[in-house]
Structures are given as structure tokens and as C-alpha cells.
Amino acid sequence: MNTRIETYIVDSFTDKPFKGNPAGVCILNESILNEQMQLIAKELGVSETAFIIQIEGQKKYSIRYFSPKMEIPLCGHATLAASAVLFERGPEMEKIHFENIQGLNLIIKKYGHSIEMEFPVYDTVPQKAPTELLKALGLKEISNSVFNKETNILLLEIESSELLKNLSPDFERLKRSHHSINGVLVTSISQREGYDFESRYFWPWSGTNEDPVTGGTHTFLSKYWSTRLNKMKMNSYQCSERTGFMEVELISDTALRIKSEAQIVLKGELRL
Known part of the structure; x- marks a missing residue:
């Protein structure tokens, strides 16, 4: 156990502890193996864990994200979580530059209790949803089905937010319904x-x-709803069991601002 890693659990996109989306944050003093990051993410068991390390000679941090299953190129709530940790560790900081594995430069700013992240904007293209996938979700009909290639995510629009809240998917059936x-x-x-x-x-x-x-997901969801609602600035609500919120604003064809809050709920030391 020679390596000790400052580690946090942070609830993102919420103003209350134990709401929003929990993320792990590991502050690295030196690089560790991909396999070690994957094992740590699996051990922490939250949806994503961010690993950050300052880039030598620069006022910039490398950031990588791992779910318990695989590396994820870009993650909003883990970026927000990592930002909250760095702002608490350095109260004089007002801006952070992160660089992800795709070479994206993510600019983060602090505004009181809120944190604003600048993310890229992505397009969607029409793509038919398999019937089995709709059945697994418990959906009899949808309003639209589109796909975003950068995140490899299928977007389905439905008419009712009440129906959305009450969805109870069959996850084993869902996994079998699509393979790409x-x-x-x-x-x-x-x-x-x-x-x-x-x-x-x-x-x-x-x-x-x-x-x-x-x-x-708001890298493409924001543009989707901006087109539908003819609005550049909107408020988004994720109606999962934990719930969460964010303000989104399209500032150009390629850039998006996401603004919300995060709550640090645990700080510890991970030993390798």
C-alpha cells in the first residue's frame, strides 16, 4: 500500500446531499494504470469516477472518467464533482481548465454556490428505435427517435413527463434489445x-x-430542445428517483454552458 489517493464522493446537479448524481473523484499525484482506475471505479460503485491530475507545467488538469464497466470519454456530473472538489481545495480559484481523453478543453467557472461548465454541442440524426427496446422500456408509442454518434446514445421523445417519471424498464430485456x-x-x-x-x-x-x-447527454439534448422550443436558455430536470436539475444555454453552434450545484458528502483516502 504505497500509493494513497485523496478520494471524494460528490452529489452533482443538486443543492441537497443525497440527491442528484453521486460521482467519485480521485486526486492523483502521479499517473496510475488504466486497470487500476477501472478497479477503483468498480470498488466505489457509483455511476462514474473522475480521475484528475495536474498537467505538468500548466494550469490545467487531465480528467478521465470510468464507470464500473468501462472508460467514458465525457461525463458531466463527474466533471461538476471534480470542479467542486478543486474549488473547495483552492478557494482562491475561479476558473478550471480540464482536458479529457478526446482532447476537449473544458472550461469551468465558479459563481457563488453554482458551477458553470462549458461543453461541446452535438447534433442528432433520425434513427428508428427497435420494437423490442420500446417494449423493454414500457413504451407503446413515441413522438420521435434520434441518435447522437459522439456519445453513441439513442434519444426518444415521448409526450408526457408523467409517463416518463413512471417508467420502470425491464433492464435485462433492454440489454438484449440493442447491441450497438x-x-x-x-x-x-x-x-x-x-x-x-x-x-x-x-x-x-x-x-x-x-x-x-x-x-x-445535454451536449445533444440541449440543442434538440432548443430547436423544438425555439429557446437558447432552458431549465432541465431529470426525474429519476434521486432527481436533479441544471440550467443550460447554447452560446454558439459548438458550445454549451451547463450551470448547477454539487455537494461534497464524503472525503477519504484510498490505498493501493
Whole structure:
């Protein structure tokens, strides 16, 4: 046990502990093997764990994300979690630069209790949803079905946020219904006061059964609803059991701002 890693659990996209989406955050002083990061993510058991290390000679951090099953290129809630940790460790900091495995430069800013992240914007293209997948989700009909290639996620729009909230998928059947996607995002217009749209994200193929609140899906979900609602700034609500929220704003054809809060609930030391 020569290596000791400062480790946190952080609830993202919420203003209350034990709501939102829990993420692991590991602060590395030196690089560790991919296999070790994967084992740590599996041990912590949350949907994603972020591993951050300062890039030598730069005011920038490398960030990588692992679910209990695999490495994920980009994760919104783990980025928010890692930012909350760094801002607490360095109260004088107001801006963070992260670089992910795809070479994306993620700019993070602090505004009081809120944290604002700048993420890329992605497009969607029409793609038919398999009948078996709809049955596994418990859906008899959908309004639209599109696909985002960067995240390899299928987006399904349905008419009712009440139906969305009450979905209870058969996850084993869901896994068998498709063999080439990372997850399926189901979304609807919100009937909730103060919110524009709602979503839930199911990903038994590459992570846990359901991700409680998902920042990464908003890279394409925000543009999808911006086009539908003719709005550039919107409030998003994820109606999972834990629930969570964020403000999203399209600032260009390629850039998106995501703003929310995060709560650090656990700090410890992981030993390798």
C-alpha cells in the first residue's frame, strides 16, 4: 500500500446531499494504470469516477472518467464533482481548465454556490428505435427517435413527463434489445413549473441501469430542445428517483454552458 489517493464522493446537479448524481473523484499525484482506475471505479460503485491530475507545467488538469464497466470519454456530473472538489481545495480559484481523453478543453467557472461548465454541442440524426427496446422500456408509442454518434446514445421523445417519471424498464430485456448503443435517453416537455424539459437516462450496456442525473447527454439534448422550443436558455430536470436539475444555454453552434450545484458528502483516502 504505497500509493494513497485523496478520494471524494460528490452529489452533482443538486443543492441537497443525497440527491442528484453521486460521482467519485480521485486526486492523483502521479499517473496510475488504466486497470487500476477501472478497479477503483468498480470498488466505489457509483455511476462514474473522475480521475484528475495536474498537467505538468500548466494550469490545467487531465480528467478521465470510468464507470464500473468501462472508460467514458465525457461525463458531466463527474466533471461538476471534480470542479467542486478543486474549488473547495483552492478557494482562491475561479476558473478550471480540464482536458479529457478526446482532447476537449473544458472550461469551468465558479459563481457563488453554482458551477458553470462549458461543453461541446452535438447534433442528432433520425434513427428508428427497435420494437423490442420500446417494449423493454414500457413504451407503446413515441413522438420521435434520434441518435447522437459522439456519445453513441439513442434519444426518444415521448409526450408526457408523467409517463416518463413512471417508467420502470425491464433492464435485462433492454440489454438484449440493442447491441450497438451506450445508452437510451427518454425525454419530454416538462409540466413542472420553472422547467422546460425532463429526461431519464438508461445505460445497462455501459454503466449502471439508470444514471440519476446526466450532464453529458445535454451536449445533444440541449440543442434538440432548443430547436423544438425555439429557446437558447432552458431549465432541465431529470426525474429519476434521486432527481436533479441544471440550467443550460447554447452560446454558439459548438458550445454549451451547463450551470448547477454539487455537494461534497464524503472525503477519504484510498490505498493501493
